Amino acid sequence: MIFLRSRIIGRLECGRTQLEVSEELGIAQSVISKLWQRFQDDGNVSRCYSTGCPRVTTPNEDRYLAVTAKRNRRSTASDLSRQLSSVTGTTVSRQTVYRRLGHIGLYARRPVRCVPLTATHCRLRLAWSREHALWTPQQWSCVMFSDESRFSLQSDSCRTFIWRAPGTRYH
Numbered sequence: 001m002i003f004l005r006s007r008i009i010g011r012l013e014c015g016r017t018q019l020e021v022s023e024e025l026g027i028a029q030s031v032i033s034k035l036w037q038r039f040q041d042d043g044n045v046s047r048c049y050s051t052g053c054p055r056v057t058t059p060n061e062d063r064y065l066a067v068t069a070k071r072n073r074r075s076t077a078s079d080l081s082r083q084l085s086s087v088t089g090t091t092v093s094r095q096t097v098y099r100r101l102g103h104i105g106l107y108a109r110r111p112v113r114c115v116p117l118t119a120t121h122c123r124l125r126l127a128w129s130r131e132h133a134l135w136t137p138q139q140w141s142c143v144m145f146s147d148e149s150r151f152s153l154q155s156d157s158c159r160t161f162i163w164r165a166p167g168t169r170y171h
Contacts, residue, residue, distance in 0.1 A: 002045065004025075005045040007025075008025065009036070011024075018033055057096070065080055065100050068080055070106070074162055077094035077098050081097050107166070109161060109162060109163075
């Protein structure tokens with residue numbers, strides 16, 4: 001990459017226009033313009049790094065978070081943060097844990113509860129539906145269907161989450 005930048009600067013110093021170099025190398029003219037401006041300002045062709053906050057975790061620590069979350073899928077982001085801090089000494093917020101796990105495709109989701117139906121369940125459901133197949137709307141109006149919604153007066157629902165990748169709901 002540095003070699004390509006040096007070639008661009010060399011061609012511009014030889015008197016070629018930015019448009020000619022852009023068309024010759026197949027690179028956007030804006031990129032060449034910024035590179036030329038940076039070279040004229042400080043004589044450097046190396047890449048300027050962003051001024052954002054430096055990463056707190058290393059790739060090894062990110063891998064550790066991922067492995068720990070996969071092994072103990074019910075652990076919270078705060079638990080993972082404390083565990084990372086005790087093992088490596090790196091202190092991170094729970095939001096950082098969410099971001100790091102999100103980058104590798106792990107998200108906190110509600111676990112799916114599915115009851116496996118046995119042959120007896122299927123037989124009883126079929127019998128029930130046959131019994132009630134000819135009910136009138138008046139008879140059905142006396143029946144209350146429950147959707148089993150949870151209601152909580154506190155802000156925290158105390159519902160457990162698991163770390164899983166999209167598309168692995170029933171795995």
